[in-house]
Amino acid sequence: MTDLAPNDSNAPPYSVSELAFALKRTLEDRYGFVRLRGELSKVTHHSNGHVYLTIKDDKSAIDGVVWKGNVRGLGVRPEHGLEVIVTGKITTYPAGSRYQIVIDSMEAAGVGALLAQLERLKAKLADEGLFAPERKKPLPSMPAVVGVITSPTGAVIRDILHRIRDRWPCQVLVWPCVVQGDAAAGQVSAAIRGFNAIEPGGPVPRPDILIVARGGGSVEDLWAFNDEGLARTVAEGTIPLISAVGHETDTTLIDFVSDRRAPTPTAAAEMATPVLAELRALISDFDRRLNRSGARLIEDRRTRLMGAARGLPRPDDILALAQQRFDIASGRLDAALHRNTSVHAQELLKVTARLTPDALRRQHATKADRLADLGARLNACGTRAPERARTHARLPVLWERLQSAGKRRLVRAEDQLANLDKLRQSLNPRRPMELGFALVRKADGTIIRSSAALALGDHVSLQFADGEREAVIGNEGPAPSSAPPARPAPAPPRPKPMPPKTDQGDLF
Structure with a gap:
């Protein structure tokens, strides 16, 4: 195969x-x-x-x-x-x-892993400054509205309401939410943002203080309050917040970010509200102390016034000398009036002695003689009528000459006045100071006209056009060669020559 x-x-x-x-x-x-x-x-x-x-x-x-x-x-x-x-x-x-x-x-x-994660998150937020004491807001002393964020069913809300009702009569707004589980952190954050979003003076009163409360439990039960988003929401809020999560030994992340931590929800209610009975007793005590202090102050002022009054003379003694001087003056016044009347009566008799009928007749005769003389002179003038006519014919010419002479005299007077004003300005002691010069005076006000009149260390005052300055005379030294030569003082303006006299003659 x-x-x-x-x-x-x-x-x-x-x-x-x-x-x-x-x-x-x-x-x-x-x-x-x-x-x-x-x-x-x-x-x-x-x-x-x-x-x-x-x-x-x-x-x-x-x-x-x-x-x-x-x-x-x-x-x-x-x-x-x-x-x-x-x-x-x-x-x-x-x-x-x-x-x-x-x-x-x-x-x-x-649990160990949860705590390790919590420590890392806590260190991160601490580095960002969310736990800094200076950013924590003070709690109001007498809140009118208290906002509570907790579960509406449970012993926590009943304990808080009961404690607030016993201590301080105020309005309580409850924002219900779950306080355990995955949804707890989001609902508590939404409640905090909702309370902070309420505008003052609106239909729903804005709370003066907030309480986030929950009963005790295990680390897993309280883990929702270790949420980073919830901690940042608490830090961003503007209303003071008290954290009351768990018991005395329970610690969550919200406790470090909140403005105040309470060991129990009941303790949070006590932190948020004063005791009305204690305030009334304190006000009564203050009222009694104020009355006692006022009484002591009045008694002290009365004692000091009586002591000062014993050191003062009596009014009768003060007025006695003045009364005596008044009596003497009034006695002298009566005699002085009689003497004054007698003196004026004698002067009147001297004047009336000169007022006799013969003096009046002499004055009448003198006036009659003067009147007759004037009548005779008027009769004599009536015989010189042609001469008066010639005089009237010359009046317009004389009037023109009079006007011309008056205008020339006014022109000469204006020229003389202008020359005198220029002379006045040239002789004005402040004019050189306006040109940059200064008037030097000693400490006693004497005007310095020569450098020999000053010694080293003398205090002088320099008067300029816009004010004065103090100075001290220093070491003498040669004037720098580059200094510009001193400008000569301007000569006073010469008065304009008078216009030559014309052979006009005198009308008067």
């Missing part, structure tokens, strides 16, 4: 693609549902939303992928070094001849 070569076999040959996809179908049929436990490494969050990673143990490793639609439903956020349990199917990547697991769900492998 003759041996047949392999290429002579009757088996049909596979193409590379046929073999690759045949292996892919075989793996998917055989390992369509697989739970795999291992440590995550090489975690890559792609820009299209998919997550590529590697799951390994101490001996082997397998590639994995989480498609974009399944990323939000994962129980934990994929991070390097996290030990997880994933569920999915085994498939191949034909283009690279390698197999991988397509992950549908992911959960932490244990």
